[in-house]
Amino acid sequence: MSGMRGTIYLGAGAGVLALAAAGVVAFSNAERSEAGQEGMQDISGMEGMNGGGMETQGMDMGGMSMDGTIRLTAGEVATFGITFGTVDVRPLEKTIRTVGMVEFDETRMAYVAPKFGGWVERLHVDFTGQPVRQGQPLLDVYSPELVMAQEELLLAARMAETVDRSRVEEVAAGSRDLLESARRRLRYWDISDEQIERLLETGEVRKTLTLYAPVSGIVMEKDVFEGQAYQPGKNLYMIADLSEVWVNAEVFEADASLMREGMAAEITVAALPERTFNGWVEYVYPTVKSRTRSMWARVALANPGAQLKPGMYATARFTFRAGDVLTIPASGVLYSGERAVAFVDMGGGEIMPYELELGVRGGDYVEVVSGVEPGRRVVTSAQFLLDSESNLAEVMRAMMAQMNISDMGGMDMGGMEGMDTGGPGSMEGMEMGGQPMAPPRPDTGGGR
Numbered sequence: 001m002s003g004m005r006g007t008i009y010l011g012a013g014a015g016v017l018a019l020a021a022a023g024v025v026a027f028s029n030a031e032r033s034e035a036g037q038e039g040m041q042d043i044s045g046m047e048g049m050n051g052g053g054m055e056t057q058g059m060d061m062g063g064m065s066m067d068g069t070i071r072l073t074a075g076e077v078a079t080f081g082i083t084f085g086t087v088d089v090r091p092l093e094k095t096i097r098t099v100g101m102v103e104f105d106e107t108r109m110a111y112v113a114p115k116f117g118g119w120v121e122r123l124h125v126d127f128t129g130q131p132v133r134q135g136q137p138l139l140d141v142y143s144p145e146l147v148m149a150q151e152e153l154l155l156a157a158r159m160a161e162t163v164d165r166s167r168v169e170e171v172a173a174g175s176r177d178l179l180e181s182a183r184r185r186l187r188y189w190d191i192s193d194e195q196i197e198r199l200l201e202t203g204e205v206r207k208t209l210t211l212y213a214p215v216s217g218i219v220m221e222k223d224v225f226e227g228q229a230y231q232p233g234k235n236l237y238m239i240a241d242l243s244e245v246w247v248n249a250e251v252f253e254a255d256a257s258l259m260r261e262g263m264a265a266e267i268t269v270a271a272l273p274e275r276t277f278n279g280w281v282e283y284v285y286p287t288v289k290s291r292t293r294s295m296w297a298r299v300a301l302a303n304p305g306a307q308l309k310p311g312m313y314a315t316a317r318f319t320f321r322a323g324d325v326l327t328i329p330a331s332g333v334l335y336s337g338e339r340a341v342a343f344v345d346m347g348g349g350e351i352m353p354y355e356l357e358l359g360v361r362g363g364d365y366v367e368v369v370s371g372v373e374p375g376r377r378v379v380t381s382a383q384f385l386l387d388s389e390s391n392l393a394e395v396m397r398a399m400m401a402q403m404n405i406s407d408m409g410g411m412d413m414g415g416m417e418g419m420d421t422g423g424p425g426s427m428e429g430m431e432m433g434g435q436p437m438a439p440p441r442p443d444t445g446g447g448r
Contacts, residue, residue: 070343070351077349084345085329085380087372092322094362096258100249102269102312105300108241110215113233115189118143120228121208125237128222132213138237139224140208146189150205153182157200217241218306242306247279247299249316256295258320258360259284265299266317269308277301277308281318320360327365332378333358345377 072082122140125132132138160175186196191209199206221238230236247267251259261284267277279301288295299316301308308314333356334341340356359367372378 069346072349072351074349080382082379083381084377085332087326087328087342087368087376087378088374089324090327090365092325092327092360092362092365092367094258094320094322094360096251096255096318096320098249098251098255098316098318100247100267100299100314100316102308102310102314103246103248104220104240104242104310105244105246108215108217108244110217110239111235112138112211112214112237112239113235114141114143114211114230115232116143116145117230117232118146120224120226120230123224123226124210125213125219125222126226128219130219132216132219132239134213134216136213137210138213140210142208146186146191146209147205147207149182149185149189150199153179153186153196153199154203154205156182213237213239215239215241240310242303242308242310245301245303245308245310246282247301247314247316249297249299249314249318250292250294251297251318253288253293253295256288259295259297259318260320263318263320267299267301268315269312271309271312272307275307277303320362322360322362322367325359326368326374328356328368328372328378329380330361330364330366331380333366342372343379344372345379351379 072080118141120139121142124137124139156175156179160172160179163172163175183196187193190211192212195209217239218241219237220240221235223234224230224236247265249265259281261281263281265279265281267279268275279299281297282300283298285296285298297316297318328342332342334343340358341353342356343351344354346352354372356371357369359369361367
């Protein structure tokens with residue numbers, strides 16, 4: 001029974017090996033597939049067979065080896081149009097192009113919101129979009145609180161003038177403090193020093209007082225009309241200085257780590273296609289929007305002539321400079337699922353696949369973190385042909401290894417003594433599954 005079992009394992013192992021080798025040869029070399037019948041009679045891989053398994057390392061199967069190396073002749077390189085590039089240390093720059101929107105510079109915006117209630121007697125600035133200068137009159141208001149504060153100021157001024165001649169220093173100092181307190185109260189209500197001095201000079205209480213523009217800019221919001229009553233803290237005007245604006249650019253999450261404050265930025269808008277505005281990244285927002293997987297980078301721009309209008313769409317370009325890093329031509333990287341592979345020229349017509357770990361991509365080059373050394377030549381075209389050859393070699397290596405373990409583990413080599421594999425007649429007497437194998441019938445050439 002042991003001799004029969006050895007015969008059965010031999011027949012199964014030889015059959016699987018012959019089919020696998022013939023399939024690889026047919027895939028990679030058409031001429032060898034036409035001679036498949038003759039190749040099956042001489043199975044060179046059997047020469048290294050022993051009781052523990054089959055030695056397959058270094059087998060050359062149609063231009064490729066079991067370790068994934070591909071062998072090419074000079075003619076095949078020219079036929080496939082294979083070109084090469086070099087892995088080297090180069091300066092790497094990446095341009096990030098994205099979109100954004102022109103916004104107000106929040107540090108140059110101001111609201112006019114009185115700190116006291118009253119009524120609007122007259123508007124000096126009466127429509128939205130009107131440009132104003134800092135200190136320009138905006139509106140005249142009447143407020144009972146203002147009238148009372150004016151009366152207190154005049155009373156304190158007369159008292160201070162009277163008691164200044166007093167010989168009691170404490171009395172004179174108290175009157176001066178009262179006068180200063182009345183002045184301070186009006187200042188806190190945004191009444192100008194000029195108006196206070198005029199009030200003291202004339203000694204007359206005015207029914208209305210004027211509120212002035214706190215900054216220069218454009219009236220972007222107006223929520224006030226003549227005769228209107230208002231409450232303390234109501235926003236009557238919003239004035240924005242447009243000499244500088246912001247562009248909030250939307251940067252995708254993949255590029256978020258490359259953004260730095262102080263980076264140069266180039267801004268263009270569709271309304272001014274011939275103009276390029278140069279600015280810099282003033283602030284990078286610390287959060288990512290969950291729905292769009294993007295973040296904001298704020299660009300500060302000078303805006304001469306107020307050509308950039310808030311609400312305009314803009315195109316932003318940022319340049320990230322990685323410095324001198326190890327790079328590979330981008331055309332030399334083959335992305336295969338989760339892996340990045342480069343085919344390295346090993347010399348003598350041998351091409352070996354190397355798995356890479358990549359960094360930043362900039363233009364025609366990609367940063368190499370690990371996987372290949374400087375100075376190596378890599379294939380920059382026809383990688384898909386090479387990848388198919390390399391993958392086939394890996395499949396064959398796995399098949400042969402599995403056959404060694406599963407089909408050859410219990411082979412009895414004793415029955416192989418004197419076995420002749422040189423011709424069809426040598427198969428006489430071999431048993432398969434308990435049945436003797438009949439020799440092949442001679443070919444009579446007559447067909448059926």
